[in-house]
Amino acid sequence: xxxxxxxxxxxxxxxxxxxxxxxxxxxxxxxxxxxxxxxxxxxxxxxxxxxxxxxxxxxxxxxxxxxxxxxxxxxxxxxxxxxxxxxxxxxxxxxxxxxxxxx
Amino acid sequence: xxxxxxxxxxxxxxxxxxxxxxxxxxxxxxxxxxxxxxxxxxxxxxxxxxxxxxxxxxxxxxxxxxxxxxxxxxxxxxxxxxxxxxxxxxxxxxxxxxxxxxxxxxxxxxxxxxxxx
Numbered sequence: 001x002x003x004x005x006x007x008x009x010x011x012x013x014x015x016x017x018x019x020x021x022x023x024x025x026x027x028x029x030x031x032x033x034x035x036x037x038x039x040x041x042x043x044x045x046x047x048x049x050x051x052x053x054x055x056x057x058x059x060x061x062x063x064x065x066x067x068x069x070x071x072x073x074x075x076x077x078x079x080x081x082x083x084x085x086x087x088x089x090x091x092x093x094x095x096x097x098x099x100x101x102x103x
Numbered sequence: 104x105x106x107x108x109x110x111x112x113x114x115x116x117x118x119x120x121x122x123x124x125x126x127x128x129x130x131x132x133x134x135x136x137x138x139x140x141x142x143x144x145x146x147x148x149x150x151x152x153x154x155x156x157x158x159x160x161x162x163x164x165x166x167x168x169x170x171x172x173x174x175x176x177x178x179x180x181x182x183x184x185x186x187x188x189x190x191x192x193x194x195x196x197x198x199x200x201x202x203x204x205x206x207x208x209x210x211x212x213x214x215x216x217x218x219x220x
Contacts, residue, residue, distance in 0.1 A: 001147055002154060009155040009198070016154030038115065048120055049177035053149035 001053075004060035021031040037072055046079045054078040122171035124184040129169055131186040131214070137163045138220040139190060141212065149177035152154045159196050160220050164209055165189040172213055185214040 007013065025031040040046065046054075054075035058066070064075065080086040107115060133139060141156040151173050165188065172183035189209050194202035 001149065002145055006154050008151070008153045017213070038112070039114075041120065047176055049173040050148055052173070053177040056149065093202065 001056055003056045004058075005056045006061045026067075033069045033072050033076075036076060040076060040080065045083055045085060050079060051075050060079075112209055122173075122176070122182075125170040126183070127169055127184055129185065131166055132177040133163045133166075133186070133188060133214070133217065139163060140220040141190075141216055142218055144216065146174060150174050151218075152212065153210070155200070156190075156192060156210060156212070157185055159192055161190040161192040161196070163188050164191045167184065167211060168211065169180075170213070172215060174213075174215070178212065183215075187211050187213050188217070190217070 024035070037051070041048075041051075051072075052075075055063075055071045055076065058071065058074055062074075063071070077086070077091060081088050083090060123134045132144045138160065139162070140160050141152065141158065144150060144152055145157075167189065169184045169186040170187045172185055175181050188211070190212050192208045192210065194206035194208060195204055197208060
């Protein structure tokens with residue numbers, strides 16, 4: 001698809017700024033996301049191409065402002081809902097409950 | 104789809120579960136030095152053919168071997184393993200007169216993305 005992920009040749013996005021001494025994970029939830037990706041892959045819920053495509057299908061503005069592992073989380077949620085492993089309502093309810101807990 | 108076994112975890116984590124199909128043999132359509140043109144494909148689904156090479160001319164630089172075709176694999180339409188080539192494009196071919204005349208780009212492209220030029 002001709003999506004926002006296909007950034008090659010676009011102007012105005014600024015230089016790439018590699019982080020010095022970049023850690024493998026910036027937060028514990030990123031480590032967990034990596035593990036979830038492997039576990040759900042191992043569970044036979046998607047292949048790597050489906051996983052990439054679900055990232056490409058993110059809303060363009062959201063894609064540009066979300067971090068690397070947020071892309072992964074978005075893809076995981078999209079695919080697990082599409083494949084019937086999770087219900088959208090279950091996911092929304094859990095997110096709402098966690099948001100309430102955190103506020 | 105196969106389940107991950109404990110002994111295969113280190114490989115999967117290090118290689119990112121490579122989609123290489125080393126055990127199969129498919130005759131390559133192109134050989135090193137062949138002139139090719141990237142097809143002007145605009146699928147609604149997944150592709151790894153970037154917009155900036157579509158319709159551009161390049162030269163086959165290297166044959167990486169057989170890999171699962173992402174465009175079908177992402178949509179449950181089969182693995183369709185095929186050769187992936189490193190293709191060399193002159194920067195001027197991609198970006199026009201503002202590009203460095205000595206610069207070029209090497210990009211890995213699946214066989215179905217290419218036509219003979």
